[in-house]
Amino acid sequence: MNPNFNFDILAVDANSRARRGAFHTPHGIVQTPAFMPIGTVGSVKGIEISQLEATGSQMILGNTYHLSLRPGEDVVAKLGGLHQFCGWNGPILTDSGGFQIFSLAKLLKIKEEGAYFRSHIDGRALTLTPERSVEIQEALGSDVAMVLDHVVGLPNPDKVIRDAFERTIRWAKRCRDAHTREDQAQFGIVQGGLSREMRVESAQKLAEIGFEGYAIGGLSVGEPPEDMYRTIEFTEPAMPTDRPRYLMGVGTPRDLIECIHRGVDLFDCVMPTRNGRNAFAFTDNGPMRMRNAQYIEDPRPIDETCPCPACKRSRAYIRHLFAADEMLGPILLSIHNITYYQRLVSRARDAIVNGTWKEFRKERLAGWGFEPFNS
């Protein structure tokens, strides 16, 4: 295994699969469990790099599909790679483009060779093969590249899900063969819908190929969260223990707690930024909708314990910014929500180390109105 990407397990919880780790990369160490904000095309929407650093974020995610269209990975490479281009000096993970083709582009056909689709920007016909996905991500120069996966929605017939996860394994092998950069890790992606049999088979076959980390893909695509928790519960034991486990595109604060409980180390999601732009603030007591009239004269901050710039202002001010359609509203709530997610995983890390995970999980879930989910 590539020594640039050691993963140290620093503590494990005695009564769950929760664990506290340190993932080494050429751009620094990521303390896990960790949450990655989304820097779609080289910026976390509306947030300047120094503001992003202040949220406690350690690693960010860039979208291969978006960056290959605009400005193009060749341009990014000429300008010194994605870190230099966007100014983020910490670790960066790039996805493979598979999920965006599934969700954004006009998909024409998945063949064994690759995905045939049309650009969501200008309708251009494009092809993304496993080799091309590796090539783009190596040009971008991310610390972690993802293999190209065949993503399908849920529910779907078993045959469709089996076809997709088996193709994902063949594509993963092709990605591994095409991979050349020693300073870039590559993560395989476990697929298989909600099926224990397929998930376990997928995880085992990826482990045979051998990657620096393993992701769980194809979840949070329409199924109830409890189905996702169950799926992670039976998938995780089939994944290598000594490598980081990354749950792609997840999720709510509850999802983070329930999935850390089930052994996940890494998360990414648009939720803190997208919901922030829509005036939705995350707190320990559940969400606040900051357009609501109840905040018009509320002098309190969203969260008195939060160190973010939004929480230096009153709820009334934040509410006013949204009412007056001022850009600063979405910006401040995006920063608040990322800060909230980072504080949440930071507290989770502490709880795992301190042996208080069980209490922490219960208390956090109760704050949001949930019981611990025990499958």
Added chain:
Amino acid sequence: MNPNFNFDILAVDANSRARRGAFHTPHGIVQTPAFMPIGTVGSVKGIEISQLEATGSQMILGNTYHLSLRPGEDVVAKLGGLHQFCGWNGPILTDSGGFQIFSLAKLLKIKEEGAYFRSHIDGRALTLTPERSVEIQEALGSDVAMVLDHVVGLPNPDKVIRDAFERTIRWAKRCRDAHTREDQAQFGIVQGGLSREMRVESAQKLAEIGFEGYAIGGLSVGEPPEDMYRTIEFTEPAMPTDRPRYLMGVGTPRDLIECIHRGVDLFDCVMPTRNGRNAFAFTDNGPMRMRNAQYIEDPRPIDETCPCPACKRSRAYIRHLFAADEMLGPILLSIHNITYYQRLVSRARDAIVNGTWKEFRKERLAGWGFEPFNS
């Protein structure tokens, strides 16, 4: 004169009217010449307070008309005033609302009592009298309040301009009589179009009433810049020497240099932020249009000497942000442009003190392609 608002003249240029001053306010000292960014409804669009502080801005402007509609000055007052509300702890100047009624609202009629108009947001019928403008600004708690003026465009018949400036003087007297806050300065506004006679008469009559500062209004409303420079040249000698002079709503970098040359101490303008949102960057060598294809692979910063966060990135990155319609593009260029304006007035202050104003003015104007204008 109110001792809370002393104005110290620290240096005067030997060969022009340019001067270097220090304007004292309850929220700090403003080194002049100074430029105020516009915080329309309590935020400088897209810019967080700590970012704004880092631009070198000393004092900002809030719009009375906008703030009285949203969130309402009573709400701002309940929340501790405009400083507390928006988090800017430096000096704040509020305009009177006159210019917004002139430019934005559906103006119904100017009567001697006040302005009758409809809100640009919901069409509500509203009245703004001099007394009401004072009341709103006292509720907002700005450091400097402006008297309500009757603004007219240019060109306009002399009769219209005379009528407006004479009403402005009567309104100024009513504002002075209505003014109660000791911790708030009040500035009169000289009107009178491009007429020497009317400008001088307006300035003298305002000086007789007596204000903590004097503004020049009704310029940059359609006339060529050279007409504005000439007008300031014959207006300024009629204005009190020992009080700050504020040129409202101006202007381009050239305007700042030419008007500092003619004795102006304070400026405000939407140009750095509005143009920044439209991908337009100010530099010592003239404007750069950052959407242009020439920057697609340009690794250099917009300005190597600029300390702002935009200039930590490449032109290629800024260009990409605009091409991809990312919020961060407008944000970064707004910050760059405000920083540019602040560095410009900072260099002007130094040049006045160091006796190099003549050379500085010539060199700066040449950088933008202009000769010094000598009327």
